[in-house]
Amino acid sequence: MAEPTEKEKMLRGELFRAFTPDLVAARARCKYACNHFNKTDEVPRRRLVELWRDTLANINSIIDDHTPLPAQLDDPVADEEQFKHEPWIEAPIKVDYGFNVTLGEGVFVNFNCVFIDSCPITVGARTMFGPNVNLFAGTHPLDPALRNGTEGPEMGKPITIGEDCWIGGNVIVLPGVTIGKGVTIGAGSVVTKDVPSFHVAAGNPARIIRKIETAMTE
Known part of the structure; x- marks a missing residue:
């Protein structure tokens, strides 16, 4: 059986070496794509979606989703x-690899956000x-x-954020x-442990403050 590649080890959450040619190239590709996205001025919404997730001629998308866009x-x-x-x-955004990032429908990411996606980062709708x-x-040893x-x-290790959350x-x-569904995380918090659905957490480290009363269900 062939030895797993460093990328395969990374995706499995095992110890891996990030400064191998394939992973250095993967980060460089994503850095180029992020720089292109961040330098884009006032453009139609279609163009922003293209730059985020759809490969164009001579342009790399940030994430690995090449579902065809609807006809213009x-x-x-x-x-x-x-x-x-x-x-x-919202630009600017920084992403390490891109192929480990999945954002659900209607997600809003404000400016200056950073995704270190050595393992999957999944954000709900x-x-x-x-x-x-x-x-x-x-992380590091x-x-x-x-x-x-x-x-x-x-x-x-993967990060999973549920649907309908507000991350300050x-x-x-x-x-x-x-982080479960419908959670609010207070501004400036450092989230070190899981947060159950429909709760407010805040602080460093973040602690559960109260349950959110809502008609929404799991």
Whole structure:
């Protein structure tokens, strides 16, 4: 049996070396795509969706979703209406790999957000991010002898955020965290542990403050 590649180890959440040619190239590709997205000025909604998820000639998309876009309509308003359920991402954004990021319908990501997607980062529909939200699905060994700078391995754990959440500005979510449906995370919080559905959590580290009374159900 062939030895797993560093990318395969990464996707499985095992120790892997990030400074191998294939993963360096993957990050460079995504960095180029993010820079292109971030430098785009006033453009139609269709163009932003293309840059986020659909490969164009000589342009890399940020995420690995190449579902064909709907046919362009002559009426600009009607054409924009076709994308009302697509995620809305405000520039600038920073993403490490892109192929590990999945955003649900109607997700809103405000400016200056960071996705370290060594492992999958999944965000449910209609969830909203304030500015400067950082999702860190990657981490490093605690033992400095093993860590060994860029020569040593790193690892990751998935981050899952449910539908209809509100993640306040300057929130940090750490590897392996699951945030349930309908959760609110207070601004400036550091989320180190799972948060159950329909609760408010805040602080560093974030703690459950109260349950949210809602007609919404799981």
